[in-house]
Amino acid sequence: MPDRIRVAVIYGGRSSEHGISVVSAGSVLSALDPARYEVVPIGIARSGQWLLTEAHAGALQIEGRTLPEVTDGTAVVLAADATSSQLVSAEPGSVATALGSVDVVFPVLHGRYGEDGTIQGLLELSGVPYVGPGVLASAAGMDKEFTKILLRAAGMDVGEYVVARRGRPFAPIDAHGLGLPVFVKPARAGSSVGITRVTDWADLSAALEVAFEHDDKALIEAAVVGREVECGVLENVDGLPEASLPAEIRLKPGHDWYDFEAKYLDDASEYDIPPALPDATVAAIRDAACRAFAALDCVGLARVDFFVVEDRVIVNEINTMPGFTPISMYPKMWAATGVDYPTLVDRLIQVALRRA
Numbered sequence: 001m002p003d004r005i006r007v008a009v010i011y012g013g014r015s016s017e018h019g020i021s022v023v024s025a026g027s028v029l030s031a032l033d034p035a036r037y038e039v040v041p042i043g044i045a046r047s048g049q050w051l052l053t054e055a056h057a058g059a060l061q062i063e064g065r066t067l068p069e070v071t072d073g074t075a076v077v078l079a080a081d082a083t084s085s086q087l088v089s090a091e092p093g094s095v096a097t098a099l100g101s102v103d104v105v106f107p108v109l110h111g112r113y114g115e116d117g118t119i120q121g122l123l124e125l126s127g128v129p130y131v132g133p134g135v136l137a138s139a140a141g142m143d144k145e146f147t148k149i150l151l152r153a154a155g156m157d158v159g160e161y162v163v164a165r166r167g168r169p170f171a172p173i174d175a176h177g178l179g180l181p182v183f184v185k186p187a188r189a190g191s192s193v194g195i196t197r198v199t200d201w202a203d204l205s206a207a208l209e210v211a212f213e214h215d216d217k218a219l220i221e222a223a224v225v226g227r228e229v230e231c232g233v234l235e236n237v238d239g240l241p242e243a244s245l246p247a248e249i250r251l252k253p254g255h256d257w258y259d260f261e262a263k264y265l266d267d268a269s270e271y272d273i274p275p276a277l278p279d280a281t282v283a284a285i286r287d288a289a290c291r292a293f294a295a296l297d298c299v300g301l302a303r304v305d306f307f308v309v310e311d312r313v314i315v316n317e318i319n320t321m322p323g324f325t326p327i328s329m330y331p332k333m334w335a336a337t338g339v340d341y342p343t344l345v346d347r348l349i350q351v352a353l354r355r356a
Helices: 018-031 118-126 135-142 144-153 172-178 201-212 260-265 279-295 329-337 341-355
Strands: 005-012 037-044 050-052 074-078 086-089 098-101 104-108 161-165 182-186 196-198 217-222 227-235 241-243 247-251 269-272 301-309 312-319
Touching (some): 005 018, 005 341, 135 144, 144 217, 144 312, 161 172, 172 201, 172 217, 301 329
Parallel strands (some): 005 037, 005 104
Antiparallel strands (some): 037 050, 247 269
């Protein structure tokens, strides 16, 4: 099938979200039409080594409470040469061999070294089209401090917060104005990794140390008592952002907040698409999602997370490569809006190719 598009699906990575990325990739691989796409699965091990794998969707799943890992494959590199777009074997002790070019990359990577502009920069140097926002939008969307700065500059409602940096003076009293509880989180991480809910100021220092295990910058955010709502944004054929029907996340009894276990391991959440909110509020959420997408100069896709408090729509954060796992809200929201999973993946690839 010589007319097939050769798409490299890159997954895994060095971040704390490695396992979730692998699961997301399994779903993407299963959605790609083999009559249309020749898939080149590239796993990035936790060490950072790139491996040409023989992955198939069935192997990239959560087993019990164990997340899958990238461990085996043929070592490869992507040449930073905009004239070739070549994958090159890099097995120790062997002669480097060109493995052919790729037409487009789907970087199903979450967190640092994947969703933060770093791999996007490499792909720009390599001259390979890729799915998702570019360097600036990815970096700004990954860094929660700068997300809030840009959104506020665009006139959007964001929660109150203070920033702490490892190794720099920080007076806990600076955070007291936020009230309790607060959430302490790494500035550049996702999937609720490294986040602590603090209900006593005596626990703040310990919570910061947990966050600093994942990043040298942390945010201390005021808790917002409201409804948690997410909304997907997808670039249309005219290059304009469209918003999905939003989803409201509701926790089952036994979980105080939407942490990593609640999201992925404990089946602890329920959702409503669309949420039981007034039509005007749903419209405001969808409009705010597109405005946030534009404020960070995103392209392709993003998921925007909100707190809704009466008639206030407060932006919590933006994800430039949201989860694509079987339970992830981004594909679920688009399915409810009329774009099924295979169509969604196909559209993202076509947008990337058109943009190139």
